[in-house]
Amino acid sequence: MLLSLSIENFAVVKSVHVDFKQGLSVVTGETGAGKSIAIDGLSLCLGARADANAVRKNADKASVIAEFDIQTLPKVKQWLSDLELIQEEAPNECTIRRVISAEGRSKAFINGKTVTLSQLKVLGQWLVSIHGQHAHHQLLKADAQLQLLDQFANHPELLTSVKSSFEQYRQTKQQFDQLTATQQQRQDRCQLLSYQVEELDIFGLQQGEFEQLEIEFKRLSNSQTLLEEAQMSFYRLYENDEHNALSLVQKCVNELEQLETHDATLAPIVGILKDSAINIEEAANELRSYCDELDIDPMRMQQVEQRYQQAMDFARKHNVMPEDLYEIHQALAAEYAELQASSGSLDELAAQVQLELDTYLAQTALLSQSRQSAGETLAQHIIESVAQMNMEHTQLKFAVNYDTSQPLQANGLDTIQILVTTNPGQPMDVIENVVSGGELSRIGLAIQVITSHLNQVPTLIFDEVDTGISGPTAAIVGSLLRKLGNSTQVMCVTHLPQVAAQGHQQLFVNKLTDGETTETTMRELNDEQRVRELARLLAGDTLTDSAIANAQEMLQKVS
Structure with a gap:
């Protein structure tokens, strides 16, 4: 206090x-x-x-x-x-x-x-x-009437539930609307990807395949030249009876070994030449095997050339390097799968939106029922209270209109009107059309007294x-x-x-x-001063004995 x-x-x-x-x-x-x-x-x-x-x-x-x-x-x-x-x-x-x-x-x-x-x-x-x-004039405002009813009903759990379900519905509906707005774009993209992925699936290029394909293509397209040059090299290294490389190196080894007896420093050179002779012979053997195994197959050449060219064409079509074609294929396939899944997600999201809307409507219906019940009780209290203030013919009602056709709100779907009649035989009407300033003041005071314990x-x-x-x-x-x-x-x-x-x-x-x-000053009045002040309020600045007597009587009745 x-x-x-x-x-x-x-x-x-x-x-x-x-x-x-x-x-x-x-x-x-x-x-x-x-x-x-x-x-x-x-x-x-x-x-x-x-x-x-x-x-x-x-x-x-x-x-x-x-x-x-x-x-x-x-x-x-x-x-x-x-x-x-x-x-x-x-x-x-x-x-x-x-x-x-x-x-x-x-x-x-x-x-x-x-x-x-x-x-x-x-x-x-x-x-x-x-x-x-003029605080009682707030009673003429719809939002103040709603707030009053919620305060008297004392149902914070219901208000919280409605607000929570509203927010959940609003967020899900927003996601659904965004997804729906881009649905045509997704459908067009999905159709394009369907064609591209199917085409690449049929081609079926494997990871690392293009690199191997390129190597084989170069080898097959130059196979005749490779064979001829390899055979000529083998001939020069080994098969030429007069001047092959191996015989020349061996002849040098034989001659230098004879000279080694006169100069031992030739020994390392002789060793190197012997190693060279061994390497030349091994190289010649490898060339023989290479020439024997080199396959000049026009059919295989045609197949490789065709697949190689297709890979190049797909790479140009997708504007990527041919080495990246496999990764592009996988990325497009993943995007296509995601778009197909999103079509199902849209249906699921639509069902979720409806479920959350139903939850919100159920919560708002409970809130409306609570408001209606509280309105009946509060109206009866107000009627009883204002009857004591010379408004004994007053009838008052909180009209709670639950309307699911109005825009959804975080505080429910109710519109509130205070309907009043103060004279017998007169129909009820909204409070601002019926009561005078003094009557509105009395109704406001009654409400303050009734709801004071909730404040x-x-x-x-x-x-x-x-x-x-x-x-x-x-x-x-x-x-x-x-x-x-x-x-x-x-x-x-x-x-x-x-x-x-x-x-x-x-x-x-x-x-x-x-x-x-x-x-301006303010002071507390003692008993005598209170009598004189009350008398002034009764009679004006000129205090009379009767005014003072009336003031004393008023205080005595209270005490």
Whole structure:
């Protein structure tokens, strides 16, 4: 709960410090005195936008400090602890400070440590809920009506399930649409690949085959020349009776061996020549075998030449080197297989899209049923509550329209309308066409009271929530706010004595001016001061004995 609020040099406030109590705190004052100044300052402290106009004239800076008791707020304590912002010496208290310079620069602090504005807003939403003068007008908006119903139904699991199934369906549908959009391109490509792969399959070139084919083609195309040259070389090395290479080398060996007896240094040369003779003889034998085995087969030549030429043609067709033709064949075959599989994938994806759509529709139907049930219960509570506020003929209904033909949404397929009639015999119509401002204000207040236990925020602030009501209705509104204050800290800015009398604490706002400067102050009233302030609200600036007596009676009835 809010313990205290200190404001320095903010707008028309020079210095204000207020201690707040549990229960209902009412804020009163003359029109234009600045009764909402505490709310504005607290809003600033909790992350509202600030500018240089917020700083009091001739002041260097404005500051707002709010102190809270967080003993019963474990979520807040955990958040502070995670960010190392908790006060070890006072873990059940939290102090927020906001400073705005005259130039418009802003700084924020939690328990003395600098924080960002976004962190301030996160913390603020767990500490205070502020309902402005026109907050009840949100009831006229469809999204606010839906949010209200979901809050009252308290079905976060259903909302999460619908959102999750929606996201899953959306992603799968997107994949399906993308695949469908490129289906014709894939079909054209698949048809081309079918022809190319079939052609290469028939040709059936194996890995490394072209390299061997090229070698054989060169050999066969030059086989006659190879045979003739090999035979001539064999003749020169071995078969020429007069001058073959082998006989010449052997003759040299014989002559040098005779000379070796005269000069031993010839021995290595003789050894080399002997080795040469052996190598020449082996080479001659290999050439003989080569010539015997060299096959000049015109049929084989034709086959090799034809396959070699086909390989070259396919390589040119696919714009690759012939050595890479086998790899290209494998790549095209793999792509063709993948495209064929994708055709099946499209069917599977279509089935998956339908399955996920069915899941989403089933979840949204459950959510709609929960909303309808919650709507019936909430409507009955509102009817009972506003009946106490001089709207006893009011009938109200949450019309939940579940429409599967509308675009899918992450929060379901429901459209919500609040239908109302306030007079007997009049048909129900949408709320904006039926209720007056005061009636709308009373319905809004009833909803705030009914749903306060769901808010889980320890401090509720209402800025002139009683606008448009008076008399006995005002007394009932005050009673409702006091009842709410028994379980939650409530602050209410009001101009109605019937509401002000219900406060556990009354704060008075006053504006002082010396003709040159203006200053707004706020102070807590004691019992005597409360009587006089209530009398002023009843009778105006001229206090009469009867007004004072009425004020005393009002306070006595409450106590």
